[in-house]
Amino acid sequence: MSxxxxxxxxxxxxxxxxxxxxxxxxxxxNPATAEAIGxxxxxxxxxxxxxxxxxxxxxxxxxxxxxxxxxxxxxxxxDLCQANFDELARLEALDAGKPLTAVRxxxxxxxxxxxxxxxxxxRTLSGPASTNYMEGQTSIMRRxxxxxxxxxxxxxxxxxxxxxxxxPAIATGNTVVLKPAxxxxxxxxxxxxxxxxxxxxxxxxxxQGFGDPVxxxxxxxxxxxxxxxxxxxxxxxxxxxxxxxxxxxxVMELGGNAxxxxxxxxxxxxxxxxxxxxxxxxxGQECTAASRxxxxxxxxxxxxxGLAAAARKLRxxxxxxxxxxxxxxxxxxxxxxxxxILARRPAHAELALGGGRPDLPxxxxxxxxxxxxxxxxxxxxxxxFGPVFTVQTFDSExxxxxxxxxxxxxxxxxxxxxxxGRAIRVGNQLDFGTVWINNHFAFSPELPVGGFGxxxxxxxxxxxxxxxxxxVKVMTINAG
Ligand code: NAD
Numbered sequence: 001m002s003x004x005x006x007x008x009x010x011x012x013x014x015x016x017x018x019x020x021x022x023x024x025x026x027x028x029x030n031p032a033t034a035e036a037i038g039x040x041x042x043x044x045x046x047x048x049x050x051x052x053x054x055x056x057x058x059x060x061x062x063x064x065x066x067x068x069x070x071x072x073x074x075x076x077x078x079d080l081c082q083a084n085f086d087e088l089a090r091l092e093a094l095d096a097g098k099p100l101t102a103v104r105x106x107x108x109x110x111x112x113x114x115x116x117x118x119x120x121x122x123r124t125l126s127g128p129a130s131t132n133y134m135e136g137q138t139s140i141m142r143r144x145x146x147x148x149x150x151x152x153x154x155x156x157x158x159x160x161x162x163x164x165x166x167x168p169a170i171a172t173g174n175t176v177v178l179k180p181a182x183x184x185x186x187x188x189x190x191x192x193x194x195x196x197x198x199x200x201x202x203x204x205x206x207x208q209g210f211g212d213p214v215x216x217x218x219x220x221x222x223x224x225x226x227x228x229x230x231x232x233x234x235x236x237x238x239x240x241x242x243x244x245x246x247x248x249x250x251v252m253e254l255g256g257n258a259x260x261x262x263x264x265x266x267x268x269x270x271x272x273x274x275x276x277x278x279x280x281x282x283x284g285q286e287c288t289a290a291s292r293x294x295x296x297x298x299x300x301x302x303x304x305x306g307l308a309a310a311a312r313k314l315r316x317x318x319x320x321x322x323x324x325x326x327x328x329x330x331x332x333x334x335x336x337x338x339x340x341i342l343a344r345r346p347a348h349a350e351l352a353l354g355g356g357r358p359d360l361p362x363x364x365x366x367x368x369x370x371x372x373x374x375x376x377x378x379x380x381x382x383x384x385f386g387p388v389f390t391v392q393t394f395d396s397e398x399x400x401x402x403x404x405x406x407x408x409x410x411x412x413x414x415x416x417x418x419x420x421g422r423a424i425r426v427g428n429q430l431d432f433g434t435v436w437i438n439n440h441f442a443f444s445p446e447l448p449v450g451g452f453g454x455x456x457x458x459x460x461x462x463x464x465x466x467x468x469x470x471x472v473k474v475m476t477i478n479a480g
Contacts, residue, residue: 007038009185009208011047012192014054015201020209021046028185031097031328032319032362038095040185043209045217048177051205052223055148055175058202063145063173067123070171074119076198077167078112084194085112090320091187092159097362098282099324106281110443111159114461115167117445121466122171138477143470145173146249147225150218152211152239153188154231155181155330156285156385162188164445165228166195166204168466177205177224179214181231183331211235219243226469229253233454251468252456253449255383256287256411259404260440261426262303263397264296266416267438269306275389276310278414278441280367283327284387285334287455288412290440291384294403297393304369304391308353311367311389316358328363329386335363338386341378342368349373352391375406383409397426405431410452414440 009028010017024042029035041047062070081088089108093100098107130140149169153161158180166176180188185208192206207214215235219227220242229239230253243250260275262268278290295303316326329335342355354366368388373380379390394400404413413432417423427435433451436442443449448459459465 007186009038009040009189011041011043011051011208012189012196012204012206013047013051014057014205015196020044021050026182028095029183029331030094030362031183031330034332034362038186040182041208043207043214045213047207047209048214048217048221051177051207052148052218052221054202054205055177056223058200059145059147059175062170062175062200062203065173067171067173070173071119071123073198074115074167074171077195078115078119080194080197081108081112081115081191084190088159088187088190091190093319095184095186096155096158097319097328097330099319099327101322101324102281107157107160110445111163114160114163114445118164118167118466119171121463122168124463125172125467125470126463127472134476136479138479140475140477142473142475143172143467144473146469146471147174148223149174149176149469150221150224150227151176151178152215152218152227152229152231153178153180155184156282156287158184159187159191161230162191164460164465165230169228169469170199170203172466172469174226174469175203175205177207177218179207179209179218182208182210212238215239216242220245222246224248226250228460228468230460236456251458251460253287253458253460254451254454254456255385255409256289256451256455257292257381257383257407257409258288258290258412258414258432258440259407259430260290260293261394261400261404261413261415262293262295262299263400263415263417263419263422264299265418267418268299268302271416271438272306272310274440275307276314276367279389280311280314280326280387281441283329283365285330285385286441287383288434288441289385290414291389292380292407293389293391294394294400295391296400297395300371300391300393304352304371307389308369311353311369314367316364316366317360326367326387328360329365330363332363334385335365338365338384338388341382341384342370342388345370345379346374346377349377349379354387375403381407397422401426401429405429408454411455412436412440412451
């Protein structure tokens, strides 16, 4: 069997590279140029069957390994990723349409660090003490792997998402079938190729293809014990329905619509660069993006001017140019979606910045600021997932909280104020899994990520995210 190549993303099943059983292929496109740069295996349910069978077969031997041995394998993968840093970064930039510098400086170092954290984390699992809770009876709590994990990832952070699922899953003794997003198969295929050098056959399998049929087959497969899903609410609901038939565990990391609450006593001048970066990083295709700004009445004009100036400074263009800071949207279909939301803006809305397409090939949209919106407008209630800020005003702390919490999402929020009491008070009442104070968009593998409401359930990252991939068993011994 030949290997996958950089431009031919195939399936990796039971330690070997294979084409889709039905032989289908799809073009992979560079969103920055709209040119085809390779192909992806367009797999079907038969490929999922083969991958799940391989993962099931590998499970008994892998779960029997010590945590130390499993951690060593993930450490070895991290070392291989470091050694192949340039190629991984280039592939991630190519099909995701990310500025190469952002991948090299921000994402890939974090991805590799995360791998090491999760490897170590699986060696220090928590639980109540083993002791005699009943007279003469000793109880032991075991944390065990769940079994075969189906991991389904989105296109906005292909490597990051894959690693935050497969590293803790494998380190805790599970085996994995991974399905990347259909528009971003390349860097994940390279990562799996490297993993194949350090993991036994069948521990990590890769099936490329579309959400339906591949993701759907994985979510409903009787041989899969847990589905870890990151993506849209629509697809998450389909996954949860499919998993329910087998009463399967699911971790759901879905969309967001982060409020950014800026009070009149905030250090406004210091906030602009952070806000511009937190709203426009990855062209705003970020589930925690600082997109929905709520600002105290009276400082709105200063905020809009400062934010627009910071946004204009970001270099947009060729993603392979090291100076580029802002790339395109991931696909023509996604650009159509973002442009559609902007085009449908109500008459009372005003464009304070952007709104159009820059004169570039590929799927670019200009950084955009929309003001004058009402709370029930689509631009406020929907996740835009593009380089777009909305700005609304409030007149009191209560109103800021009411508007901030008025969303079906609950992933992330931020509060900007120099009043510590207010920061804590407002932060405590925000219904979001992550709340930043005087900052936005700061992550570390030690901290759990996960939302409330339609943003999903379960955690990724931290010891909590590692333990999502375990099941708890209590053994009680009657010692007589
Ligand atoms: P998407 O839901 O279209 O796709 C995500 C993945 O699900 C892809 O691999 C896709 O092929 C697969 N999929 C699609 N339909 C499926 C189905 N019926 N059954 C099984 N799998 C299916 O989402 P996307 O557009 O790739 O990603 C963007 C979304 O992801 C945004 O809503 C964003 O907020 C969310 N996201 C959330 C987090 C988080 O941590 N909460 C992180 C990143 C992205």
